[in-house]
Amino acid sequence: MKKLILTASALLAGAGTSPLVSALDWSLEAGIEGRRFLESGAYSGQVDDQWSLTLQPEVVWDAESGNGRFTFVPFYRKDFADNERTHGDIREAMFMTWNGPWELRAGIGKVFWGVTESLHLVDVINQTDYVEAIDGDQKLGQPMIQGIWLSDVGTWEAFVLPGFRERTFPGEAGRYRTELLVSDDAEYQADEEQQHVDLAARWSYVSELNGYPLDLTASVFRGTSRDPLLVPQVEVVNSVLTPTELVPYYAMQNQIGSTIQFAPEGWLLKAELLYRDYQIDTLPGVIEVKDQTAAVGGFEYTLVGPFGDAADLGLLAEYQYDSRGADYSDAQNDLFLGTRYVFNDMASSEILAGITQDLDYTGTRLFLLEANTRLNPSMTIDATITLVTAEEESLASIFRRDDTFEVALNFFF
């Protein structure tokens, strides 16, 4: 990170008074990514190789007083195969200020809620940047005003969310897509459409049970669902009703969520619980919109130095449940088993491998292996293998030919 001293007073005051200097920091992350799909696509037009470049600068201005900041993080990906994956986003453009137990943030930003590894159920503030990563880990910047108050009975957060972000979807050449392409023209239940102001709040508390840490959160959200319902459009072609595309429909919802994490000795026991009440029962085309009761829970156990060297081995198991069943969710009755091997070497090398097995469709499972290491102080490499096996009736079958080997080089300036 380069540090540019902004104020003349800082220069005049000389060294030694550094804490109260306003300064501009900037950094830049650039990446090149290659994907090789191991089978040809299930749908026409899909590519077998996909190359792309990414750029993510970050500019941070810290206030002289030491309790204010502005952060600006734009992001851009150029994908040479899929036009829909070529996209830009403002990940962050956030003013923040804090004073004692209070903090106020305003602008565009990202908030993460959750404790589990295989599924992020209660995390609702940001829209998924789906073309970036199918696991939902990459998010679009969300306009928000956020207030935080630290009290003796926990941390309280309130959110006002003006401006809705639509989920990104792959184009015709892209992989991990539905057979019918998703339309760019979304429909909304809210009359204000993208201008509807959503509200959210969250309480988090660090407690104790039998002398071991117990972390609790409870959250509420009222507004436009981040998860679109994809409604097929039909046209009469040669006197036959033919589906043409999928239109994303963003319904209104209320949700309550909770996370629980208990840490006795070497264990992390985790659960996320969600109840989501959609404000609509059916969609045109007679699609039933079901309210959702969902849970994910399990454990993480770390063996420190099990092989006599510095490396740690983490063992993970989580169960996923969704009341709406297999027609609505691919995390409805699934078991995730994973292992994380942390080398604790100078290059910060790590390997994460996991398998998610569907218990309703025993022929449906997802295998994921992620490995990363640092090549030199300003360069890292990630390698990812994704393998999908799916029964034809299961939702995951749209990905059945999307087995992938992916390598990304990341450069830091």
Added chain:
Amino acid sequence: MKLITTLVTGLALVAPFAIADDGGRGLEIAKERKARDTGWGDSQAEMTMILRNSQGETSERKMRLKNFEIQDDGDKGLTIFDEPKDVSGTAFLSFSHNTKPDDQWLYLPALKRVKRISSRNKSGPFMGSEFAYEDMGSFEPEKYEFTYLRDEPCAQDMTCHVVESDPVDKFSGYTRQISWIDTEHMRAVKTEYYDRKNTLLKTLELSEWKLYKDKFWRAHKLDMQNHQNGKSTTIITHSIEFDTGLSESDFSQASLKRAR
């Protein structure tokens, strides 16, 4: 015969306590060491951590440490990493406790996620270094049972109390630590760490001491040598400032998310 066996077993059980009975001298030294380092308030430091493998290759991490003294419990600490650049913004928050395991969290800036470190993982390496997470907490006498061993000459013509500290926490990576505490200023200038098999694992040497606020000594160079894998880590402190205006609310999961 039965009686003799019982008697011998009984003796064997009593024996460790008999050795530990130093008339409370070890605990007295530990309490004095803690007392001499009480009242410093808060501090901010800039550091470089140099990792060295057995082939002599090195890798540097740059970090900043914020510390806040808590009177009736262990201290609070926040470590923010600046380099390597791919981990820039990663932050580590620890609440040391004197009678229960420390609370520790890691903040991952790319995901905006705070992850709790389970208490057993404390014996694992801190950011790939030869320091364990548990070495990063504050010194709290309640965490150990002490045995005074002897006084002897130590580094730089000083005289040191040699004290054994046995961690109370069963998930500590150590069976015991032997510390050399200089008799004049009560500073731990060297510590040997013995692993769970009671063989020498690491030696920490602290040097380049500077006095702050006319009362508090801080070592500006920490050398941790691992004797079992040949690796070592040096932490160099470039600057420390005291009374920087930090408050307890700067050490929370919420403040961890804005740490930089």
